[in-house]
Amino acid sequence: MKKKVILAIFSFFVAICTLDVIIALRLTPITLKREIFVYEFGNEISTDVATYINANDTVLKQAKLNFSNVKNEIGIYPASVEYAGSKYDFYIKIEDTTKPIVKLKQIVFNVNPGETIQAYDLLESVQDQSKIKAYFLLDNGKKETQQTFNENGSYVMNILVVDAAGNQAAKLRVKIVVGHHGNYPTLLGITDIEIKKGEKFDTMAGVSASDGNGNDITSRIQILKNNVKYDKEGVYEVIYSVKNDNGNTLQRTRKVEVIKNESEKKS
Secondary structure, three states: OHHHHHHHHHHHHHHHHHHHHHHHHHHOOOEEOOOEEEEEOOOOOOOOHHHOEEOOHHHHHHOEEEOOOOOOOOEEEEEEEEEOOEEEEEEEEEEOOOOOEEEEOOOEEEEOOOEEEEHHHHEEEEEOOOOEEEEEEOOOOOEEOEEEEOOOEEEEEEEEEEEOOOOEOOOEEEEEEEOOOOOOOEEEOOOOEEEEOOOOOOOOOOOEEEOOOOOEOHHHOEEEEEOOOOOOOEEEEEEEEEEOOOOOEEEEEEEEEEEOOOOOOOO
16 A cells, blocks of 8 residues: 555656646747847858747757848848747847948049049948948038049048948048149059959059159059969969159059859869
């Protein structure tokens, strides 16, 4: 009789524990860590369910994320966690709060009277995840993407770069020298390029130079460095230099990226 009582008590506790496990598995409280999760545009969006909910390890392993409506573009997108027939809704917000980092080609630019300059053409490089626009910031507060300089002389201009989210880079100052007052040479047509493995390019194609007084000195351009390996993928440099009659020298660097050639036969 005593054994039956002990067995009954043991069975009772086993039943209670089993019931607790079932309840824990089926009714484990899942709580969202927050309603909106914010990511910086261009950064990776976490696909770890533990990022979004509070739950035990068993639930975390079985719960599924639904990111079918989420894009890595600026905006707010619905998402959810699904577990045991229940759905827990939240939002993924993609925002861009990073200011562009901008580098000018040079500080002084020489142009001829009547020549129109695009603000964007004065930029050497821009680091940003979204599209940008470049403006001349005028004294009256207006922004213009281009300017025409008709009168001889020197003009100090502010350049403003703004990305698609409205983030502004630090203002840059350039000197525009118009007419026969230039003291610095100019190198044009030196842009970063991408070529396929095995292909070659003419380092001087589209490249020109002026002495700052409207005179063409393209023939004086020297290539100080060219480490491009056309048969090996990688990023290389070509460095150009030119000197005018005033003895002033200008150097510009072009990046050349050799990429995989898809037409190559697979070995």
